[in-house]
Amino acid sequence: MDRILRIESISQLHELIGYEKPKHPLISLIDYSKIKPSISTADLHIITGFYSINLKDGPICRTKYGRQYYDFQEGSLVFLAPGQAVYIDEDQPEEPESIGWNLCFHPDLIYKSSLGKKINEYTFFTYNQDEALHLSDQEKQKITDIVYEIKNEFSQNMDGFSHDLIISQLELFFNYCKRFYGRQFITRTKVNKDVIIRFEEFLKCYFNSDKLESLGLPSVKYCAQEMGYSPNYLSDVLKRETGKNTQEHIHFYLIEKAKALLLETDKPVNIIACELGFEYPQHFSKLFKNKTGMSPVEYRN
Numbered sequence: 592m593d594r595i596l597r598i599e600s601i602s603q604l605h606e607l608i609g610y611e612k613p614k615h616p617l618i619s620l621i622d623y624s625k626i627k628p629s630i631s632t633a634d635l636h637i638i639t640g641f642y643s644i645n646l647k648d649g650p651i652c653r654t655k656y657g658r659q660y661y662d663f664q665e666g667s668l669v670f671l672a673p674g675q676a677v678y679i680d681e682d683q684p685e686e687p688e689s690i691g692w693n694l695c696f697h698p699d700l701i702y703k704s705s706l707g708k709k710i711n712e713y714t715f716f717t718y719n720q721d722e723a724l725h726l727s728d729q730e731k732q733k734i735t736d737i738v739y740e741i742k743n744e745f746s747q748n749m750d751g752f753s754h755d756l757i758i759s760q761l762e763l764f765f766n767y768c769k770r771f772y773g774r775q776f777i778t779r780t781k782v783n784k785d786v787i788i789r790f791e792e793f794l795k796c797y798f799n800s801d802k803l804e805s806l807g808l809p810s811v812k813y814c815a816q817e818m819g820y821s822p823n824y825l826s827d828v829l830k831r832e833t834g835k836n837t838q839e840h841i842h843f844y845l846i847e848k849a850k851a852l853l854l855e856t857d858k859p860v861n862i863i864a865c866e867l868g869f870e871y872p873q874h875f876s877k878l879f880k881n882k883t884g885m886s887p888v889e890y891r892n
Contacts, residue, residue: 599640600829601697604841615745617700618757619740620738623647636676641697642765643671644714646731647693666731667722668768672716673698694738696761706762713765714823715772722824730771737764776831783832790829790837794844807868808845811837846882849875851889860887 597602602611609627613619647667671677701707710716710732715724727733741760744753776783797809814837815822826836835843852863864875880886 595638596640598641601641601695604639604695615749616697616699618696618741618745619694620742623691623693627638634796638674638676639695640673641695642673642710643693644693645669645671645693646726646735648731657812658845666726666728668721668726668734668770669868670713670716670718670724675717677720692735692738693762694741701758701761704790704864706757706758707766713769714827715768717821719821720826722821724768726771730767734767734771737767772827773831776828780832783828786818786820786825786828787832790814790825793817794840798844798848803848803868804866807870809841811841815842842878842882846879849879849887850883850890853887863887 596607598607601616601619603618605611605613605621608621609629609631610625612619645668647669698707701710710715715722737760741764744757744760747753793814794809796805802809811822811826815825818825820828821836826838828839830836833840849863849867852858852866853860858862858866860876861872864872867875869875876887879890883890
């Protein structure tokens, strides 16, 4: 039977994995080779109340995100936001001694800081784990150097500058990760093109079926689930390759469908709005005018 374990603090995490007491209550760097878990992790859902960045730097191993296996490759960087769950499966083969590190920090650390206000811009925190960042040796060395600078700062005697320096180093770390993800998207252009083709085919089928009227306009989350990606990862891939995110693609197909109905039929606007999945016709008219500069009636005329 699956178990759920909630870890709300850095201290609680250290105690669980048999690690030395944290040197700072809100941030820690954990060496995987030195952990000694105090409980069995078989069939365990772990949900944390803090941000976590994990670098696996040893042989390939397997774990699950939700119920899906993924290969945690050497040099892979995985990000977790507060509230996300990792599932550890008891049936996976015994893995070699873990090598790598885990940088974790509580949201309170960045509260009211400039980083705290824009942390959601780092969308990789909500990617699925099979959408990990795969680092080259040079990239891995760059971010590891920054991580140990952060550790040096919170491990030494704190002064009036320590907190700001930790925050600025974290932001530098995330900006490099953003750059490296950009590189990864570029090197996977062929794969990304296939994603775009599949996504456009998915939208065509959806908009040409009765799902639009019965289920309404597809949400970004729904599209991502149907495609097998996290919402932010799908949007970031689409934005990188086409200049439009998932929501903008959905609206494009909606407006094209609406234009065809307005020009090829004499159905009233409220009926067309209903067929397009809108409960309230005024919401359709507002969106249509926002995208085309004209109301549906003006466009028809």
